[in-house]
Amino acid sequence: MVKLNSFSLTALLLMFFVANVYAQQKKPLHFTQAHTLTITGKAWDSQPFYHRLDTARYAGLSSTLKRLATHSAGLAISFKTNSTTISARWQTSPQRSSDNMTGIAYEGLDLYILRDGRWQYAGVARPSAHDTSETSIVENMVHGEKTCLLFLPTYDETLFLEIGIDADATIKANPNPFRKNILIYGSSIVQGASASRPGLAYPAKLSRQTGYHFINMGFSGNAKMETTVAEMIAPLPMDAFILDCVPNPSPEEILERTANMVKTIRRYHPEAPIIAIQSVAREKGNFDQQIAQRVKLKDQYFRQEIKKLQRDDPHLYLIEADGLLGTDQEGTTDGIHPNDLGFERMLQEIRPAILAIFAKYEI
Known part of the structure; x- marks a missing residue:
C-alpha cells in the first residue's frame, strides 16, 4: 500500500476540490443543428446544405471542380442568441490541412458578433486531430x-455542425444580414488561401465591411474560365459579377476564354456590372524572372481582352493589379497566396473601386 505524507494528501485533496469547483462552474450546454438556422454565402437555396453548389445539376463539371464545390468557403451561419457561451461541434471530411494554411482556416470556424454596428471577431473553433471536433468558441459574455x-x-x-449555447439560453435564425448578390469567381485566392481563418478570406471581409452579399466561387487551382463553368454561373440571379480568375489559366487560355466568359454572363444579365480584376503579384517572381514574366503576360492578355470587350460593353470594368499587395513584398504566405496583411492591402484598393461602380447602378 502506498502511504501519503500530509503534504501529498493536502495537495491531492486540493486538486479534487479545484476540479470539483471547475466542474460545477462549467455550464451545461444545449446544441442546435446549424441547418435549422440561416446560411449566407450561397448562390441559391440548394442541397446539400453546406455545399456551395448542387453539383448534381452540372454534369459537365470536372470531378475536381465538383469536389471543390463541396468546400464551405464563404458560407456562414447567421443566428441570434442570448447565451453567454457559444460552442461548436462539427465534422469535416478526412482530408488534412495544407502546408500554406492554418488548420483553423482549412477546416475550423470563426465567429463574429455585431457590436455598435460593426462585425467584431469573437473567437475561433480549432479543429481536433480527428474529423469530428468539439470546442468552446467564446465564454463569459x-x-x-x-x-x-x-x-x-x-x-x-462540412458534414455536420451543431452550435452549443447555455442550457437556459435561446437561439434562433437571423435573416441574411447582407443585401443584394454579388458573385466572385476566381482561384484559390478567392477561395481564401492563405488567410489565417475563414472570416478573413477577402469575399467574407468585403461582406462585413460593405453590407453586400458577396458569394465565394473560388475554385483553388481550377478557375480557368471553362465554357461549362461560364454556363453554370451566368444564369445565377446576381446583381453583379466579379472575375478574379487570372492566376489559374495559361496566357493562351486567357486569350481564348475571356471573351466567352463575359459574353456568356451578358446573355443573362445585359446590364449588370461585370468587374474584372488582374492577378495579384506573385512575390515568387521577385527573383524568378520566368514567374514574373508569366504573370505579366497573363495580366497583359487579360487587360487586352477586357479592353476589346469594353468597346461594346459599357457595363464592363477593369481593376488593374498595380499595388494590390503593397510594395514591400510582405503580402503573401508562400510567394503566391496573400496572407492577412496582403488581403487587407488588396481590399484597400479594390473595395472603393467596387463601391464606386455599385453606386452608378444604385445597387
Whole structure:
C-alpha cells in the first residue's frame, strides 16, 4: 500500500476540490443543428446544405471542380442568441490541412458578433486531430441578445455542425444580414488561401465591411474560365459579377476564354456590372524572372481582352493589379497566396473601386 505524507494528501485533496469547483462552474450546454438556422454565402437555396453548389445539376463539371464545390468557403451561419457561451461541434471530411494554411482556416470556424454596428471577431473553433471536433468558441459574455455570424471551413467539406449555447439560453435564425448578390469567381485566392481563418478570406471581409452579399466561387487551382463553368454561373440571379480568375489559366487560355466568359454572363444579365480584376503579384517572381514574366503576360492578355470587350460593353470594368499587395513584398504566405496583411492591402484598393461602380447602378 502506498502511504501519503500530509503534504501529498493536502495537495491531492486540493486538486479534487479545484476540479470539483471547475466542474460545477462549467455550464451545461444545449446544441442546435446549424441547418435549422440561416446560411449566407450561397448562390441559391440548394442541397446539400453546406455545399456551395448542387453539383448534381452540372454534369459537365470536372470531378475536381465538383469536389471543390463541396468546400464551405464563404458560407456562414447567421443566428441570434442570448447565451453567454457559444460552442461548436462539427465534422469535416478526412482530408488534412495544407502546408500554406492554418488548420483553423482549412477546416475550423470563426465567429463574429455585431457590436455598435460593426462585425467584431469573437473567437475561433480549432479543429481536433480527428474529423469530428468539439470546442468552446467564446465564454463569459454579458447577458443579452447577440447577432452572430459563424464562418465555416474554407478548404474542407462540412458534414455536420451543431452550435452549443447555455442550457437556459435561446437561439434562433437571423435573416441574411447582407443585401443584394454579388458573385466572385476566381482561384484559390478567392477561395481564401492563405488567410489565417475563414472570416478573413477577402469575399467574407468585403461582406462585413460593405453590407453586400458577396458569394465565394473560388475554385483553388481550377478557375480557368471553362465554357461549362461560364454556363453554370451566368444564369445565377446576381446583381453583379466579379472575375478574379487570372492566376489559374495559361496566357493562351486567357486569350481564348475571356471573351466567352463575359459574353456568356451578358446573355443573362445585359446590364449588370461585370468587374474584372488582374492577378495579384506573385512575390515568387521577385527573383524568378520566368514567374514574373508569366504573370505579366497573363495580366497583359487579360487587360487586352477586357479592353476589346469594353468597346461594346459599357457595363464592363477593369481593376488593374498595380499595388494590390503593397510594395514591400510582405503580402503573401508562400510567394503566391496573400496572407492577412496582403488581403487587407488588396481590399484597400479594390473595395472603393467596387463601391464606386455599385453606386452608378444604385445597387
